[in-house]
Amino acid sequence: MKIVIVTGGSRGLGASTAIHCAERGMGVIVTYNSNPQSADAVVSAITAKGGKAVALKLDVGNSRSFPEFREAVSAQLRSIWGRQTFDFLVNNAGYGLYNPIETVTEEQFDGLFNVHLKGPFFLTQTLLPLMEHGGHIINMTSATSRVATAGVAPYASFKGGLEVLTRYMAKEFGERGIRANSIAPGAIRTDLGGGLTDEFEAILAGQTALGRVGEPEEIGGVIASLLSEESRWINAQNIEVTGGYVI
Numbered sequence: 444m445k446i447v448i449v450t451g452g453s454r455g456l457g458a459s460t461a462i463h464c465a466e467r468g469m470g471v472i473v474t475y476n477s478n479p480q481s482a483d484a485v486v487s488a489i490t491a492k493g494g495k496a497v498a499l500k501l502d503v504g505n506s507r508s509f510p511e512f513r514e515a516v517s518a519q520l521r522s523i524w525g526r527q528t529f530d531f532l533v534n535n536a537g538y539g540l541y542n543p544i545e546t547v548t549e550e551q552f553d554g555l556f557n558v559h560l561k562g563p564f565f566l567t568q569t570l571l572p573l574m575e576h577g578g579h580i581i582n583m584t585s586a587t588s589r590v591a592t593a594g595v596a597p598y599a600s601f602k603g604g605l606e607v608l609t610r611y612m613a614k615e616f617g618e619r620g621i622r623a624n625s626i627a628p629g630a631i632r633t634d635l636g637g638g639l640t641d642e643f644e645a646i647l648a649g650q651t652a653l654g655r656v657g658e659p660e661e662i663g664g665v666i667a668s669l670l671s672e673e674s675r676w677i678n679a680q681n682i683e684v685t686g687g688y689v690i
Contacts, residue, residue, distance in 0.1 A: 459663025629685025652687025
């Protein structure tokens with residue numbers, strides 16, 4: 444059984460990813476920061492269908508906690524799966540901030556940086572010794588790094604940095620057969636940044652070729668597919684999953 448770690452797996456795109464991966468026969472470790480009940484609900488949804496899953500607490504914005512998290516992962520790998528390694532890492536955890544550049548505080552900037560770029564960098568570094576040869580890393584980026592949307596400059600900037608980091612991961616980890624790709628969603632119906640108002644959703648739908656915003660399962664399914672054996676030759680790519688956003 445392949446094992447995947449999905450950060451921010453308690454809700455939205457992470458929860459969808461975890462469930463889709465479990466449906467493909469993978470064991471799943473989901474992380475949460477402040478909502479253990481939602482994480483437990485994801486685990487229950489997976490185990491109810493015969494899958495294996497566990498939830499662990501992780502603050503991706505606090506890199507000092509990563510060694511302790513690695514020990515927790517090792518303990519769960521041994522006790523639940525009888526293994527010392529895992530196969531896939533999905534760096535998904537994140538949050539949104541909608542402020543124009545002139546009003547963004549340094550504290551807000553640093554918070555976004557820690558979660559969206561520094562966190563994935565050092566979490567991947569910390570977990571790499573536990574990753575199986577031939578593994579796969581997927582980083583969640585964003586279509587906002589291609590299409591400028593007023594109010595999300597720091598978020599989009601760090602997602603753009605994560606896109607670049609993905610290519611370097613593919614380059615440096617290739618000798619271990621580890622692939623690295625990133626997924627860039629467009630407008631998705633989640634609670635990120637407080638969710639979409641009806642007015643904003645209509646605007647985004649009008650900018651999308653398929654005429655609507657996406658659903659979380661349309662991202663989770665793509666990630667699970669990308670982790671599969673049939674996608675083994677896809678590497679170092681940033682893949683937009685947007686329904687055709689601003690084309």
